[in-house]
Amino acid sequence: MKGWSKGKIRKLTVLAAGMIGAAxxxxxxxxxxxxxxxxxxxxxxxxxxLSAEAPGLAESAEAxxxxxxxxxxxxxxTRELYEQYNKLFADYWKAKTGQEVEIVQSHGGSGKQAxxxxxxxxxxxxxxxxxxDVDELRKAGLIDEGWVDELAQxxxxxxxxxxxxxxxxxxxxxxxxxxxxxxxxxxxxxxxKSSGGARWNFLAAWAFADxxxxxxxxxxxxxxxxxxxxxxxxxSGARGSxxxxxxxxxxxxxxxxxxxxxxxxxEHPEExxxxxxxxSILAQPSVTVVDENARKHGTEEVAxxxxxxxYSEEAQRLEGESYYRPSNPEILKEFADVFTLDIELVNIDDxxxxxxxxxxxxxADGTIFDQIYSQ
Numbered sequence: 152m153k154g155w156s157k158g159k160i161r162k163l164t165v166l167a168a169g170m171i172g173a174a175x176x177x178x179x180x181x182x183x184x185x186x187x188x189x190x191x192x193x194x195x196x197x198x199x200x201l202s203a204e205a206p207g208l209a210e211s212a213e214a215x216x217x218x219x220x221x222x223x224x225x226x227x228x229t230r231e232l233y234e235q236y237n238k239l240f241a242d243y244w245k246a247k248t249g250q251e252v253e254i255v256q257s258h259g260g261s262g263k264q265a266x267x268x269x270x271x272x273x274x275x276x277x278x279x280x281x282x283x284d285v286d287e288l289r290k291a292g293l294i295d296e297g298w299v300d301e302l303a304q305x306x307x308x309x310x311x312x313x314x315x316x317x318x319x320x321x322x323x324x325x326x327x328x329x330x331x332x333x334x335x336x337x338x339x340x341x342x343x344k345s346s347g348g349a350r351w352n353f354l355a356a357w358a359f360a361d362x363x364x365x366x367x368x369x370x371x372x373x374x375x376x377x378x379x380x381x382x383x384x385x386x387s388g389a390r391g392s393x394x395x396x397x398x399x400x401x402x403x404x405x406x407x408x409x410x411x412x413x414x415x416x417x418e419h420p421e422e423x424x425x426x427x428x429x430x431s432i433l434a435q436p437s438v439t440v441v442d443e444n445a446r447k448h449g450t451e452e453v454a455x456x457x458x459x460x461x462y463s464e465e466a467q468r469l470e471g472e473s474y475y476r477p478s479n480p481e482i483l484k485e486f487a488d489v490f491t492l493d494i495e496l497v498n499i500d501d502x503x504x505x506x507x508x509x510x511x512x513x514x515a516d517g518t519i520f521d522q523i524y525s526q
Contacts, residue, residue, distance in 0.1 A: 220253040221450050221457060224274035226261035226347055226436070227390035228411040232473040233278070239469060240460050244453065252453055260388035261347030268293065268441065275445045275454045278438045280347025280389075282306075282499070283506030285437045298439040307435040308461035309475035312496060313348075313355045315426040316396065316405040316412040323403045327428050328359040331404065332377035339384055339402035341392045343513075343520050348389035348434075350514060352406040355432040357513070358497040362430060376523040397423070408434065409490070410474035433496040 225233060237254040244252045257264065257272070261280035265287050268274050279285050282305070288294045299306050317325055323336055331338055341349035353375070360374035384401055386392040389408055396405040397415050404426075405412070412425045438458050445451045460466055467477040471486040483492070503509040513519045 215248065215250055218251040218253065219450060219453055220255060221275040221445075221448075221454050222255040222257065222273065223276050223278055223457075224257045224264050224268055224272060225278040226264060226280040227258055227388040228348070228393075228408050228414075229278060229436075230256070230258050230390070231414065232410075232470065232475065235469055235473065236461070236466060239466060240457055243460060243463075244456065250453075252457075254457070258390070260341065260345040260349075260391075262345045263387065273444045273448070274441045275448060275450045276438065276440050276458055278436065278458075280434075280436050281350060281506060282435065282437045283350075283510050284347055285439055286506065288441060293441050293443045294439055295442045298442075299437070301439065302458060303462060304478040305435065306437050306439055306458075308438060308458075308466075308478050309436065309470040310478065311409045311434040311436070311475055312431045312494065313351050313428075313434060314407060314409050314412050314431065315428060316407045316415055316423055317403065317426055319422055319424055321424060321426065325404050325426060328356055328378075328430075329363070329374075331356075331381060332374060333381075336381050336404065337383045337402045338378065338381045338404055338406065339386075339392050339396045340382055340406040341389050342385045342387055345387045346389055346392075347436075348408050348411075350509075351408075351432055351434045353513065353520065354499070354503060354509065355428075355430070355497070356406075358432060358502060359428065359430050372519065372523050375519075379524050409476075413474035413489075427491045427494050430495045430497065433498040435499065 223233060223237075233254075233256055237256070241252050241254070244250060257267075257274075259267075261284045265277070265279060265284040268277060268288055269291055277285055277288065282299060285294070285298070285306075289296065289298060302308065304310075315325060315331075317323070323330070323333075325331065325336065330336065340352050343349040343353050356375060356378055357371055360371040361368075364370040364374070384392070384395045386395055389411060392405060393407065393411055393415060396402050397419065405415075407415075409425075412423075416423050416425065438461065440451065440454045440458065442451075445454045461470070462478065464479070464482065467479045467482045468485070471477045471482060471489070474489070476490060477483045477486070483490075497503075499506055499509060503512075511518070
C-alpha cells in the first residue's frame, strides 16, 4: 500500500469505528436503545468502515506494497558486481515506481547453484555461469520455454573469457595452453562437475588441443589428461580456486575467469599478472527469471526489470568497471585499454554444438572428463 502501512490502516479503522460508536451512544441516550459500534466486531469489515469514513484509503490497500524482495541465485565470481549493481537497480526502481526493492544474493559454483534451485531454493532470478545450467531449470518446468531469447545476446548481458593468472614475473614462463602440460607445472582450476567456470576452462583447453591436433580426439584426450594430471587442487567453484591460488599460495597458474583475474591483481598488484593464451573461449553467463517462483511470489514485473536493466548504459559501464565485457559493442570499446580484444575466441554454439551437446559429450557421468580425470 503505497504511503500507508497496514498498521496505519488498522489505527485509522479503529478510530473511525470509535467515532461511529460514540455517535451511537449519543443517539442511544436520546432514544434509550444502544447502537452497536459498526466495524468492530468483524475484522473483515475494517476496509468497508474505512471506505465509508475515509474515502480512497481502502483502495490504497490494493496499491503497490512499499517494499518488495527478490532473490538472485548467481555463480561464484559475480559477488562484487552484484553488490554494486543491486544498489544501482534499487535507486532506479525507487525513482521509477516509488517502491523499495531488496535483493537477496546467493553465490557458489554454477552447477551447484542450479541444483539448489531444483531442490527448492525459491530464486526469482538466476544469473548463472552458462546457459546449460539455466536450461536444467527449464527442463524441470521452473522456467518458461524460449527464455534464452527473451533478452538480447541470448540473455547474456555481459561476457568474459578464460585467462591464466600467474605469479609476478611468470617464473614458469607460461604463455599458452601447451605450457600447462609440462612436468612440474602446478595448475589450479575448479571441478567441471560443479563449476560453470571450470567447464569453460576445460572447453577452452580442448579447443586449443583440437586446433593443434587437427581434430584428432584421441590426441585431444591425451592433452587434457596431461593438463589435469598437473592439477593439484580441484575446488568446487571458481572463487574457491582463486582463494587456493591467491590466498593460500598454491600452484603456478590459475585458470580463471578474466574478471576474477583482474580482481586478484587489483587486490594484489605486486604479486600477480595475467597471461592471455593464443586461443580461448567466449564465456557467456546467462540470466533469466525463474518464472514459476516469480509468479508464486508476485515479483514478475520487478524481476524482469532487474534483468533488463543490466543492458542499460549505466549498468553496462558498471559491468566493464567490474571487469566483465559489456555486451554493448560501443561501450565495450571504452574498455579497449583493459581487455585484450584481439584474442581469438571459440564459442559454444559454433565449435561445440551448444551446451546440451557439450554436456553430453564432455561432462555427463562416464564421458570424456570422467575418462581423462579418473585414469
